[in-house]
Amino acid sequence: MCNLVPVALTVGANRIVPTISIPYPLGDPLTPKEQQYKLRYHRVGVALDALTTEIEDQTVFKVKF
Amino acid sequence: MKKAVHYINQFFAGIGGEEMADYKPEIREGLVGPSLALNSMIDAEVTHTIICGDNFMGTHTDEAVEEILKFLEGIDFDIFIAGPAFNAGRYGVACGTICKAVKEKFNVEAITSMNEENPGVDMFKKDIYIFKGGKSAAKLRDDVKKMADFANKILNGKKTGSADEEGFFERGIRSQVWLDDKKTAARRGVEMLIKKLNNEEFVTELPIPKQDRVDIAHPIKDxxxxxxxxxxxxxxxxxxxxxxxxxxxxxxxxxxxxxxxxxxxxxxxxxxxxxxxxxxxxxxxxxxxxxxxxxxxxxxxxxxxxxxxxxxxxxxxxxxxxxxxxxxxxxxxxxxxxxxxxxxxxx
Amino acid sequence: MKLEIGNFYVKDVLFGEETSYKDGILTINKEDALAFIKEDEHITDVDIEIAKPGENTRIVPVKEAVEPRVRPDGRSTFPGVTGELEACGNGRVHALKGVSVLGVGMHYGSFGDGLIDMGGEGAKYTLFSQLINICIVADTDEEFERFEQQKKNRAIRWATHRFAEYLGNIVKEMDPETIDVFELDPILKREENVSKLPSVVLVMQPQSQMEELGYNDLVYGWDMNKYLPTFMHPNEVLDGALISGSFMPASSKWSTYDFQNFPTIKELYKEHGKSINFLGVIMSNLNVSLEQKKRSSIFVAQMAKSLGADGAIVTEEGYGNPDADYIMCIRALEDVGVKTVGISNECTGRDGASQPLVTLDEKADALVSTGNVSELIELPKADRVIGELEALARDGLSGGWSYDEILGPSVREDGSIIMENNAMFCGDGISGGSIKTMKEF
Structure with missing residues (x-):
């Protein structure tokens, strides 16, 4: 999970889930705690599902929020 | 005087061609074939020549390497030279294999030479110094001289130059250098841009390396x-x-x-x-x-x-x-x- | 826009009775100068020391460098910083050449601070060893950050800008020894023999990655974290519109002195009308999220294309994740057909075997490399230290460390040091002054 997807692609990561920034990948401090939690829960969930997904090439998984 | 050991294959040792390519490793005191040229150019005495058949090294690699490392255990040497291997694929891979093993075990510099089309170049250029050599044995003296000149710098404790300056294949090790002409980055950048704009050739200072690929892990089933x-x-x-x-x-x-x-x-x-x-x-x-x-x-x-x-x-x-x-x-x-x-x- | 920089070539700097400039000798009345610096009540303790090229002197922790300047017409030298906001880039400015004012911590350093050796083996690592450095060595009341690794260093940095203007004032009414003229006609009103040449923009990416304000480079006093790419005149950069920040590891930094003398701008000026038509500067920034990085590259590429640029030079104040901004911007320009060259340093590791930039793209096929931030540098003890040597090891300077099981601490008991190039003050000359490159070994 990372924000700088081009870096992850360059170093050869295969399952990539985008995060929202470098200093706070999984929760924007300017938003309420509940919203941060919701975002984190969603994106980590996408990452867990990615671990179960068959892929053939480097893949950046889509996130909703 | 410093001491050197030279590795060559069965062909250059005069033992035979393809029919003798299964020749087992052998060590001889003194000079054999190309070692004569090497000995005349290097600031060291080539005390031993190691000979091995290319096929033997290729098919019984572990055994061949082990045997040769055993030969070297009792010998005092400052530098290890292999080849030149020109465009001979099996010979190049053999030179690379043995240079890498000797360098790791004895912590001496190991130098070889190959043509750019030799598959040994990509396999070993990050591990050892491989000099850019000719396609065939017609270039033997030239190729040996390049290795010897560089070996002499190492033997005499002199500073060695960049891959470009010395003529070895880039090892993937980058280091900062101060330019003798003191040309600034600003000037270099502007000159590079003018060339690029005019569709002239330019040389980047940071070639984009090939990307790493990692094997894809199997998905988790449950x-x-x-x-x-x-x-x-x-x-x-x-x-x-x-x-x-x-x-x-x-x-x-x-x-x-x-x-x-x-x-x-x-x-x-x-x-x-x-x-x-x-x-x-x-x-x-x-x-x-x-x-x-x-x-x-x-x-x-x-x-x-x-x-x-x-x-x-x-x-x-x-x-x-x-x-x-x-x-x-x-x-x-x-x-x-x-x-x-x-x-x-x-x- | 026409900028005249009137040069006064300083040959020596002395303390004396009367603050004055005569025959290349800059004399400073120390008492008056200290009183001026102390007008800022946040400066709790201060001394001024002078370091000259060739001396066996080590300066650390250096936070900022500024060329002393003044405007004869009374406008502030650094608008929005040392005085009221005014437009830069036009008219006359007087500059004391060959000297810089350094802001140095009396005790404490921070992540972006650096080291300068004036003589010996260490001198080759930074161009600042070739200047006479007038060092403000100060302590402040900024208790909130005293033991923080990241410091805004506001009081010391502002003291440096203010004092540079104070020294500039000495030559305000005098006739300069030489005058450099920087002039570009409006883009659409250039002579045909200029406008027919390939058009070039310079894209600058100053450091602006701290989301908390106060650490970033400033443009006209404005924190560049809250900023989108803008078209600027190169004269504005040379004339005090930009102020260096306090975040980037020292060797990758553009100090204010770098902005005032930006070598890449000067080289583009040299070729203007000869081999290129220098359109101007697209002032971008550096960001921390992918979306921000992309947004800036979109703005830059659009502006370059709309301005009719055939070529561009992109240069970044930084390394590490800023490489993503840098490569993305180069790619965005190439994608719209602008032929681009990049100028930056690299982080190739202490062993020289790491990937040089964190992102790579085959379209970035014309790059100038100015050094490797992580090369190890070992230097003997210096006779004299300006500042506090221990700061290099103790205070989290990028490139210094207090503990390493193999290398030991950066500062040894005998006064010798071991550090990464990272901590050399402006050591990689990314503004264009670097005479270093990177080669394969």
């Missing part, structure tokens, strides 16, 4: 039975940073027990990563290490188990070599603890 671990390069550690992980150019990593925690509390955990503004992660470390939601997924049964420890280091200014070593060390632990999958959060 997540609800899987053991998942959290790893981060975002520098999350207990506030006292017990493993003294560096905040930049890290060489250390730590593991911290989270089995009895529901989330990482501010003031108990923080980030020591110096490459970004730490305020948000210090206020809520879960934004980098998402323990709170992993515990929820555990309660829900989406994952079978959350690994007892999380692993942490810092990914700013950290060299690829250190990062790769730390990654391997962490993977060792994860494998031992039967972890099935990892969520790696980087910053």
């Amino acid at each position: 997540l609800s039975k899987a053991n998942i671990a959290l790893v981060t390069t975002g520098g999350i550690v207990p506030v006292e940073n017990p493993d003294r992980i560096q905040s930049a150019s890290a060489t250390r990593w730590g593991k911290y027990d989270i089995s009895n925690l529901e989330r990482l509390e501010s003031g108990v955990y923080k980030t020591i990563h110096a490459g970004f503004d730490p305020a948000a992660a210090d206020a809520d470390p879960n934004v980098i290490l998402p323990l709170d939601v992993m515990k929820e997924y555990l309660r829900e049964g989406k994952i079978g188990k959350l690994h007892k420890y999380f692993y942490s280091t810092v990914g700013t200014g950290t060299t690829q070599k250190e990062a790769s070593r730390m990654g391997k060390e962490i993977v060792e632990e994860l494998k031992k603890d039967k972890v099935d999958g990892v969520i790696l959060v980087s910053t």
Whole structure:
């Protein structure tokens, strides 16, 4: 999970889930705690599902929020 | 006088061609074939010549290497030279194989020479000095001279130049140099741009290297039975940073027990990563290490188990070599603890 | 826009009775100068020391460098910083050449601070060893950050800008020894023999990655974290519109002195009308999220294309994740047909074997490399230290460390040091002054 997807692609990561920034990948401090939690829960969930997904090439998984 | 050992194949030793390519390793005192030329150009005495058939080295590699290293154990030498191998593929691979093994075991520089089309170049250029050689034995003296000239710099303790200046294949080791003509980066950049605009040839100072590819891991079949671990390069550690992980150019990593925690509390955990503004992660470390939601997924049964420890280091200014070593060390632990999958959060 | 920089070539700097400039000798009345610096009540303790090229002197922790300047017409030298906001880039400015004012911590350093050796083996690592450095060595009341690794260093940095203007004032009414003229006609009103040449923009990416304000480079006093790419005149950069920040590891930094003398701008000026038509500067920034990085590259490429640029030079104040901004911007320009050259340093590791930039793209096929931030440098003890040597090891300077099981601490008991190039003050000359490159070994 990372924000700088081009870096992850360059170093050869295969399952990539985008995060929202470098200093706070999984929760924007300017938003309420509940919203941060919701975002984190969603994106980590996408990452867990990615671990179960068959892929053939480097893949950046889509996130909703 | 310093001493050198030279490796050649059965053909250049005058033993025979293809029919003798299974010739077993042999060591002879003194000079054989191309060693004569080498001995006349190098500031050392070539005390021994090692001969091995190309096919023997190719098919019984371990045995051949072991035998040759055993020959060398009792011998005092300062430098190891192999070839030149020109465009002879098996000979090139043999030279590369033995140079690498000798360099690792005896910690002496090992030098060889091949043509750019020799498959041995790509296999070994990162491990040893391979000089750019001719296509065939017609270039023997030239190729030996290039190796000898460079060997002489090493033997005489002189500073060696860049791959370009010396004529060896780039080893993937970059270092800063001060330009003799003192031409500034500004001037070089403007000149490069003018050439590019005029469709003239220009030489980049940073060739884009080929990208690394990692084998794709098989998917986890049943997540609800899987053991998942959290790893981060975002520098999350207990506030006292017990493993003294560096905040930049890290060489250390730590593991911290989270089995009895529901989330990482501010003031108990923080980030020591110096490459970004730490305020948000210090206020809520879960934004980098998402323990709170992993515990929820555990309660829900989406994952079978959350690994007892999380692993942490810092990914700013950290060299690829250190990062790769730390990654391997962490993977060792994860494998031992039967972890099935990892969520790696980087910053 | 026409900028005249009137040069006064300083040959020596002395303390004396009367603050004055005569025959190349800059004399400073120390008492008056200290009183001026102390007008800022946040400066709790201060001394001024002079370091000259060739001396066996080590300066650390250096936070900022500024060329002393003044405007004869009374406008502030650094608008929005040392005085009221005014437009830069036009008219006359007087500059004391061959000297810089350094802001040095009396005790404490921070992540972006650096080291300068004036003589010996260490001198080759930074161009600042070739200047006479007038060092403000100060302590402040900024208790909130005293033991923080990241410091805004506001009081010391502002003292440096203010004092540079104070020294500039000495030559305010005098006739300069030489005058450099920087002039570009409006883009659409250039002579045909100029406008027919290939058009070139310079894209600058100053450091602006700290989301908390106060650490970043400033443009006309404005924090560049809250900023989108803008078209600027190169004269504005040379004339005090930009102020260096306090975040980037020292060797990758553009100090204010770098902005005032930006070598890449000067080289583009040299070729203007000869081999290129220098359109101006697209002033971008550096960001921390992918979306921000992309947004800036979109703005830059659009502006370059709309301005009719055939070529561009992109240069970044930084390394590490800023490489993503840098490569993305180069790619965005190439994608719209602008032929681009990049100028930056690299982080190739202490062993020289790491991937040089964190992102790579085959379209970035014309790059100038100015050094490797992580090369190890070992230097003997210096006779004299300006500042506090221990800061290099103790205070989290990028490139210094207090503990390493193999290398030991950066500062050894005998006064010798071991550090990464990272901590050399402006050591990689990314503004264009670097005479270093990177080669394969």
